[in-house]
Amino acid sequence: MRIPNVFLGAFLAIVQSAYAEVAPPPLLKPLTRQAQAAQLSAQFLTRYSYRPIPLDDTLSARVMDRFIKSLDPDRMLFLQADIDRFMSDRSALDNAIERKDLKIPFAIFNAYEQRVVDRMNYARNLLKQDFDFGAQENYSVLREKEPWPQSEAESNELWRKRVKSDWLRLKLGGKPDAVIRETLDKRYENTLERAYKFKSDDVFQSFMDAYSTSIDPHTDYFGAAASADFNVSMKLSLFGIGAVLQERDDYTTIRELVPGGPAQLSGSLSVGDRITGVGQGKDGAIKEVVGTRLDEVVQMIRGKKGSVVRLDILPADAGADGTHRIISLVRDKISLDKQAARKAVLSVKAGDATRKIGIITLPVFYEDFEAKRKGDKDYKSASRDVAKLLDELKQEKVDSVLIDLRNNGGGSLDEAIDLTGLFIGNDPVVQQRSSNGKIEVKSAEFAAPVWTGPMGVLINRGSASASEIFAAAIQDYGRGVIVGEPSFGKGTVQTVIDLDQTVRNSKPEFGELKVTIAQFFRVNGETTQLRGVKPDISLPGLSDPTSFGETSYDNALPWAQIKPANYAPDDTVKTLLPTLQSRHDARVKGDPDFQRLLQDIADLKAQREKGVVSLNEAERRNEATARKNRFKARAQASDGEDPGGDDGLEADERSLSAAIAIENARKKAKDVLLDEAVAILADETDLQEHVVEAATKQSGDANGK
Template sequence: MRTRFGLLLAFLTVVSSAQALETASPPVLAPEEDQGKAAHLSAQVLTYYHYKKVPLDDALSAKITDRYIELLDPDRSFFLQSDIDTFMASKDKLDDAIYAEDLTIPFGMFNVYDQRFVERMSYARGLLKDGFDFNQKEDFTIRRDKEPWPKTEAESQDIWRKRVKNDWLRLKLAGTSDAKIRETLGKRYENSQARAYKYKSDDVFQTFMTAYTNAVEPHTDYFGVAAASEFDISMKLSLVGIGAVLQERDEYTTIRELVAGGPAQLSGQLNAGDRIVGVAQGKDGPMVDVVGTRLNEVVKLIRGEKDTVVRLDIMPSDAGPDGKHRLITLVRDNISLEKQAAKKSIRIVKNGDLTRKIGVIDLPTFYDDFEGRRRGDKNYRSASRDVAKLLAELEDEKVDGVVIDLRNNGGGSLPQAIELTGLFVGKGPVLQQRNGEGDIKVDGNDRGQAKWTGPLAVLINRGSASASEIFAAAIQDYGRGLVIGEPSFGKGTVQTVVDLDEQARNPKPEFGELKMTVAQFFRINGGTTQLRGVTPDIILPGFSDEETLGESSYDNALPWLQIKPAKYKPLGDIKPILPELQSRHDARAKEDRDLKRLVEDVNELKDLRDKRVISLNETERRAERDRQIGRLKAREAADGKDSASTTDLVFQEDGLQADERSMSADIASEKALKDAKDVLLDETVHILSDASDLGKVTSAKNN
């Protein structure tokens, strides 16, 4: 445990580091030998095996350069036009550099970015001394992605002056005092600036390879060794660790949440808000100070092999810099990431004298523990296995219908989408795949019986992609159930993961992995979800921005195509009841208070999103804020209580970033969003109940 003298040294280290930010340039980063080899290996694999077959030549080199600049400075707030001119002089040389395993060019570009970042943050901090005049008529461009690059340092400083002025005004309008604003923004810019000194060679390489792979096609990605490990964890929904959700706050790794049943929670010695200031391995390993250390590096120290010991030096949430610490000893264990697992609930729908129970299964991702399946683990986790269990439970509870909620489910395992479809349609084809040579194969399942044969609806939104779209499209093509919500993402491509170390016959993990597009999938009706997505049978309003979310937002997305339908037999036809369902939905939308508010808020958010320029005049901004507050207060008055819906929370503005709010306030806000009324799900349940009333919802036949 640290002594008070040790604490003082740690505190002085943080202070002196902050002062050093004023003058020191960030470290100059250089490529490592294995990174050049990994880039070369990636080029060989992508050139010969990618579905799109894009050669690495001068044309692709120019596209990579554009994307790399965009990734570094998407809002055109750091680079000068002269920087861009210098970069573009080498735009046709990246292909030769990759084949020569020489990454000097992209690393040089990053070093310029890092230096510019430090300069801009230092300038922003300096502006806080004098404050601003908010009586001037002045505007700030909040979206600069289409604006010209600043030509001079003076132009850049003017952009940042307005940006800092806007940050100040947001806090001022929320009722924050000038002294507190200086403190908040000073700390914000200081923390941002500090991150510029923590970048490592791996960060640069990962960013550059993302630019390269995304220039080929939007869903092709490179994973370094660490990123590949995280991808594997997300697929199998488990890891070995202590069971704590961590967040970086003011140079401290802070516990945000404890996973139920994990070592941290079971110890009874840790709480949300506690700060981890040291990590040690085993019962007697040296304590490593982690104050100011990047979050991902602290996570690496805490994770480890099952049944091994990790010791943590904890500064309690209510302790000051010289407060008493706690030394915690934990034994690492398997942690199940239950938040991403399928879960069920039951909704009650009343219509006159009729009451129906509708089961809802929320599926955040199509997960599959590949390793557990391979080694024959009888209890391995997968989306379809978990949903099958939940369906059995809902059937025992005698529900009248089932909603599969796939909102914001970005996909995952393709086989899981096929198996999940089989739970509702039984045996039959689910999708068609076409590879780069044009060969087409039909994928389906051999399941003889469906697990659920009753009324079914699938709820989707713009965030529903890939495997989610496969499932929703198959349910729609079979006429098996209703698809409700927003048009989906539009990702109709199939990826596989290529281990570059295996390709190079390298015995240890050094080169990372490629997630590479190898095929395009098509619906069994011959169409594809690519670009256009799945169009719901009943469309509901949503907050998604189609300009920035969805396949159509990519400039190099594969086109929409159509092939011959597969041989399949529809299980029913819901088209005859759609006009009546739409009519009933429209009637509710006119009368239901929550639905009307949702439509109002969707339109309000669209108007706000379309604004690229906002006023920096306090009177004008306060009038706009008062209008928003008045709108929310009118709702509260109409409700007769102090309550907030999900959409109300969207418009609340305090000018703070997530890590600047108190931990308790941040958690409370998150809980409020979670507990708020889910208007779209409620309406989906009503629509499925209406369909049951009409008696036309088809059931799967046991084949």
Template sequence: MRLQYGFIALLLAIAPPAYALEAGAPPVLSPNEQQAQAANLSSEFLTRYAYKPVPLDDALSAKIMDRFIKSLDPDRSLFLQADIDKFMADRTNIDDAIAAEDLKIPFSIFNVYSQRIVERLTHARDLLKQNFDFTAQENYTLPDDNGTWARSEAEINDLWRKRVKSDWLRLKLAGRSDEAIRDTLDKRYKNILERVQTYKSEDVFQSFMAAYTTSVDPHTDYFGVAASENFDISMKLSLVGIGAVLQERDGYTTVRELVPGGPAQLSGKLAVGDRIIGVGQGEDGAVQEVLGTRLDAVVQLIRGEKDTVVRLDILPADAGEGGSHRVIDLVRDKVNLEKQAAQKDILPVEDAGITRRIGVITLPTFYEDFDARQKGDKDYRSASRDVAKLLDELKHDNVDGVLVDLRDNGGGSLSEAIDLTGLFIGKGPVVQQRNAEGKVKVQSDDLSKPVWTGPVGVLINRGSASASEIFAAAIQDYGRGVIVGEPSFGKGTVQTVVDLDQVARNSEPKFGQLKFTVAQFFRVDGATTQLRGVTPDISLPGLSDPKTLGEASYDNALPWTEIKPAKYKINTEMTAVLPKLQSLHDARVEKDPDFQRFVEDAAELKAQREKRIVSLNETERRNEMTALTNRLKAREQEDDSLLPRPDDGLQADERGLQADIAMENARKNAKDVLRNEAVSIVADQADLLEQAR
């Protein structure tokens, strides 16, 4: 599964330096030779070896153009129709450009995009000099990708007038003075302008290649050199560095979090909120100032080889901008990203005087340290290995059942999905793969017996994709456990990653990696999870929007299909108790106030999401605020709801770091209504299976 966003979203999400010079003309970016070569080499693979090869012709060229423009201006608030008309003159020429290793077309479009940002945000800052009339009956229609581009400067200026007015009203409703509002918004828009100055040619190329690869199919992707490193880290769950999560705040590279057990945390020299203003290499290396340097570039300076020294010039969290700073030395080491690894909890469920203890294993991704495994490291890190250890611990804790929480697990290693399934079913087929030639291969787990033989539940949502769906589908097909939650994502394709530098025999990383689809997987019952996903046995309400999340949201997704089933044995014992599980669930949630509030809040969020028109009338907006406040007051003695708290009008980077962290912790610690109900379902399953025996 991949996340897609436009550059404007990136601009709004990351605060650039507040101390930079006033934004002038944006830099004019141009492609380099190795980028053009990487695009051409990628096209060789995609036209020859993809599961469904798509010729690089005029038809694909048009799709690439459309996707590239959409990635830059997703809500059609930057370009004019005249810009689009000019771009469209080259709509069918991109294929020829890639073949000729000439990427002037996308770069010229991006340079226009940068100029339009400067023009729009300069206009937005000018608008702050005036006063707005909030008594007028006026609405702001939220832009989207289904609209049209403005045909004149006057039309787009009016769109931005309403956008700025909406931003102003949000802050006004939060109780801020006109002076404070003007300062906040001016800084916000100025930061966006300054971000344009930091764009590099790699950004343009990455965005263009994303438009190309996703035009072939939704899950084909390209990783530049830096992106390749991050992909490897996500699979290994480890890196070599200092163990600090960094964030850009108010123009500084700021420490957001210290990884437990990492060099920074163990040294005691670095604290949350400290700002890094310089980085040096080695014990005696000169410290390079990083004020105004992009976060990704600072991260690259801090990472390095194990047991080497990095020097950091630190402005402490409690020091003002002109405060004294200090230089610290840290020795880089391997940092394990434990927060992204499998975790366990034990939750009690009381019913009719009987307490069931259910083990909950939360698995964020199907990770595997490929390199360590290939080198023969017997202790290599993987999802299935970690879960096997947790299952052994839960057996010693005498739990009555296990719930595997795969919500928002977008997948990962296919072999890990197979191995994880084996922990619950033992030896047997798990998934079938069909390659581009139509040959079907049944992939099985060879574990002689399962690690866990007790009751099992799997909790999924719309964000559960790929490897998560393989595991959930196998558990369902075998009748091994109960699947609970929302219908899953619907990604039924298999990708492989090719190192383009190895193909080209480059001695240094230049070309990056290409991830492309090579096969489609099918359940052991013969159906694919493609498009339709896994349908839960017991449905729970969800918060996602199927229009924007899921395979069906892609316009070029492969269709659903099926093949011959594999040979496997169904556990009819589990199938027999499903109707009773459903009735027990229905009766319980009908009386559960927490669950009913969740249903109510989910419906409200859906209504808000579908609302495309925002009133710019202060009285109407205050009435909406009052209604929300009244609903929240009615729950004062109750647990936190999904309903948003009164809007403070600020973006995340405009709040204090501690306030931002507190809000994040509050969300994490809020009652998990869906998990609690899934745990109760597994407890019911334990009761019913025990009675049946």
């Protein structure tokens, strides 16, 4: 085993000699608590994971590779010489962690920072020249598997094409050269400034991400900030002022006011206002936050319920030298309703009848664990909220219910089980196998289902974990029709370990681990691992399964199978599937919106496979014109709005009003896949009704005899 090679000093000396006028970013060093947390994490990960992996040279190499890839995924920053230098310590990380020594990852990250500074300054210098857009050359946009540049000259050429590509996009978007120079200079400057704002905790979080996901794709490490965000996502609440914030041009800017929150109720804040200072309490000194990282400003604004925070506000319509105002707000509990279950009702023609379909959209399987543990009768829960919505839909006399789980990445296992119980009662939902091989069958605690009518589930590649448990159970029982893309393929269960609690640490220092402890199986005995849930009626999707989903991970658990649970499936939906499929095929064949979606997906796939873009202006204009004409014809045919072409801008480069307008337009855009899923459920309702009528008639005829 080699002793770690601390190469950073020599590396920086070489770089700084070439760019002596540029101040180097601060050297980040590991903290004692971080080294302790890494060692403590290793003890848990090597002993208690579902698939324990020893911390040895093999794992060390895997962690090193992941860490470097996380920093430079497109191989645009490091040189091959950097990688060779890093690789000399590729098998040394295991011993270093055990010795509580984090010099290696910190040295790599410091080198990464310097490379960012180097490349951004080079990119900004390129803006002083003109580009020849008549030349025939291409720029590779998919560089994940490309070699690292062998020399600085090769890196310079790569970045010349990158800057030229950025310039051409803006040029095609109608921007004049002066505006393009200003826009790109600001873009690269912002990236440069971020390199100077990195903290020691950022390095440690990145390294621990690489370490934890080298065990398996869904094992994670949460530092203090990541842990707080995870808890908020589960509780769907926090204590603060009720404002969605965004970093724009070094200002923390108000992007949205949460209805009913302190900020909105005060009447003193508006979208676009900029927070330039934050003070704690009624009399606390106000600390300037211009140029401060957004996550740090957010932490300053959040706090205990009932406490006071004071904000120094530069109004949205004021210039940089405009008049500020100080406002005081009392922090309160903020509910993140946008992530909560919500409903809608659509009417659609099926056969000779018009059917009302209730749609329940569930973005995440949330559950306020803490409130539940404390015995709060009104704790926030996905299944509880859905149960209320089902009652409302009953009152509205809907014919069928569609549960929309698109891009729902999971959450609470208990909530997935309880949600399933709303439709099947107290029958088995999922089987769970722990690392010792013990299998436990889990059921919901409902004496009877809440909804007994026709139903279905809409999924896509982003539907994972808890979403797959629910969809699989509905499919296995024949309870409803599953529509969409094959799901993500995550068939594992995780639990969160508070490292401070395990060592009885009185203050939060070491963070938390989300560790894989079990694998779940469908009631039919199969796991959703790797294969996901295959829909009964397939719909197209925009995602690339080679880069998104469980199959894209090189260390995913294999597919497996156990004995089925004791369950009784209903074949009604299964018998209807051929007719549902034929109706679907006939409908989408004549649906221009659906056919245009298929064309968009085909274009995107072709673009992905091509992997390069032309840097020749004439070629790109021809492509842009063809695309614009297609979208214009589409808008005219559907009485919709022309979405316009690519303006070349990144999200934070547009004005706030323009960014919000684009977001609102996307929300209002026709959801072709949802409309088709609703039509399929209307067909299911129509067919089931005929099945019931036929059975009733047959029974009546038999009694008549």
